[in-house]
Amino acid sequence: MDELDRKILTNLQKNGRLSNLDLSRAINLSPAATLERVRKLEQSGVITGYMARLDPDALQLGLVVFIQVTLDRSTSDLFEAFSKAIKAIPQVTECYMVAGGFDYLVKARVRDMNAYRNFLGKTLTRLPGIRQTHTYSVMEEVKCDPELPI
Numbered sequence: 001m002d003e004l005d006r007k008i009l010t011n012l013q014k015n016g017r018l019s020n021l022d023l024s025r026a027i028n029l030s031p032a033a034t035l036e037r038v039r040k041l042e043q044s045g046v047i048t049g050y051m052a053r054l055d056p057d058a059l060q061l062g063l064v065v066f067i068q069v070t071l072d073r074s075t076s077d078l079f080e081a082f083s084k085a086i087k088a089i090p091q092v093t094e095c096y097m098v099a100g101g102f103d104y105l106v107k108a109r110v111r112d113m114n115a116y117r118n119f120l121g122k123t124l125t126r127l128p129g130i131r132q133t134h135t136y137s138v139m140e141e142v143k144c145d146p147e148l149p150i
Helices: 003-014 020-027 031-043 076-087 113-122
Strands: 063-071 092-097 104-110 130-137
Touching: 003 020, 003 031, 020 031, 063 076, 063 113, 076 092, 076 104, 104 113, 113 130
Parallel strands: none
Antiparallel strands: 063 104, 063 130, 092 104
């Protein structure tokens, strides 16, 4: 990956709907060469897809919660079962297996605290092997930037 590829990625992270012509002008390269580079970045898996950013408040998903999840045992079959189950839950926007005092850090978006209580009691705590959870409600989103520093 060279400097031109980085410029392509930077521009596409800011505006995934940028036309090839506008992208080629922004990086000072011919449209054909720009398109070829974008295709190579897609084929190699550097660019994994394109999507619109949505306003969670407009969709009544304004409450963000982070949940520490501790499983009752550390076995590969339980890790696999938990991972499969958590991927199927639409309210969960991110989930990471972590090293430290608990097993997973889950980020979820819901309408409000009542919706979270329902989500916790009827969905999350029913996943396989959960021993305990600790929830942290977000009071203010200080920075949420999906752009990678390239």
